[in-house]
Amino acid sequence: MSSKGKRKGNTQERKQEIEEKGRAMKEEKQIVIDVSHVSMQFRIAGEAAGSLKEFLIRALKRRSQSRSRILNALDDISFQAREGDVVGIIGTNGSGKSTLLKIISGALEPTGGTVAVDRSKVQLLTLGTGFDMELTAKENIYLNGALIGYSREYIDKKYDDIVAFAELEGFMGERMKNFSSGMVSRLGFAIATMRDTPEILILDEVLSVGDMFFRKKSEQRIQEMIHGGATVLIVTHSMDVILKNCNYAVWIEKGKMQMAGAVREVCEGYRKYQNGRKK
Numbered sequence: 001m002s003s004k005g006k007r008k009g010n011t012q013e014r015k016q017e018i019e020e021k022g023r024a025m026k027e028e029k030q031i032v033i034d035v036s037h038v039s040m041q042f043r044i045a046g047e048a049a050g051s052l053k054e055f056l057i058r059a060l061k062r063r064s065q066s067r068s069r070i071l072n073a074l075d076d077i078s079f080q081a082r083e084g085d086v087v088g089i090i091g092t093n094g095s096g097k098s099t100l101l102k103i104i105s106g107a108l109e110p111t112g113g114t115v116a117v118d119r120s121k122v123q124l125l126t127l128g129t130g131f132d133m134e135l136t137a138k139e140n141i142y143l144n145g146a147l148i149g150y151s152r153e154y155i156d157k158k159y160d161d162i163v164a165f166a167e168l169e170g171f172m173g174e175r176m177k178n179f180s181s182g183m184v185s186r187l188g189f190a191i192a193t194m195r196d197t198p199e200i201l202i203l204d205e206v207l208s209v210g211d212m213f214f215r216k217k218s219e220q221r222i223q224e225m226i227h228g229g230a231t232v233l234i235v236t237h238s239m240d241v242i243l244k245n246c247n248y249a250v251w252i253e254k255g256k257m258q259m260a261g262a263v264r265e266v267c268e269g270y271r272k273y274q275n276g277r278k279k
Contacts, residue, residue: 032118036113038103039111039113040111041112044071074096074099074255078257084230084231089233089250090249100252105202125204133175137172141187165194189221204235206218249261249262253273
């Protein structure tokens, strides 16, 4: 064999060796999130009786005053995340992505299946949850921070940093109802991301806040949290965010698992689906 052929052979062997080592290292990493056959059903109330006469007719027919129907928000979802994984979850609006995150974080209990995760290590970041628009921005920092789990001492310590990051100096005495949606989003993001990086970080549509310059700053903040060693789940409508940050992707559509695996393959499948819907 020529020296050129030997070099080519050695390069291929080396590449194969690196890939095998990478697979072995991934297998050695501990599974920290194990979603197994998770389903979630909600009972949706139907129309109530519009009159006493209608109510009596229904009662005579042994029908309830208001019928209900079952909504299958999630149907048999399974995937795993290991230490250090950054998992992107994609799907159209109403596909059950946020419901899944709430189940993993412990905010909801599934009606079927199991989630194995140490919830003491989980931080779920959503924007604007718990704001009272009649209160001032300063009062909402303490209210929202308390709901997330910050102590008053911690908020006192981080207060100036939160205001500076949200770029709201001079507005903290204003009632939130007078804020624009962008100002509310910036404050929510600043509060939610002010704590130290947790071991498991769940991000629910937190990368689309503010103008272009603030989005760049918020993406940088999230990058710092991701590279702090956390296992991360990201829900976002931006496939660019998924492609840039994630090493695994899950596509859920109308509550059902469509694809899970390599990021580019899943994003390509989702892109084709979106293009098909537009035709």
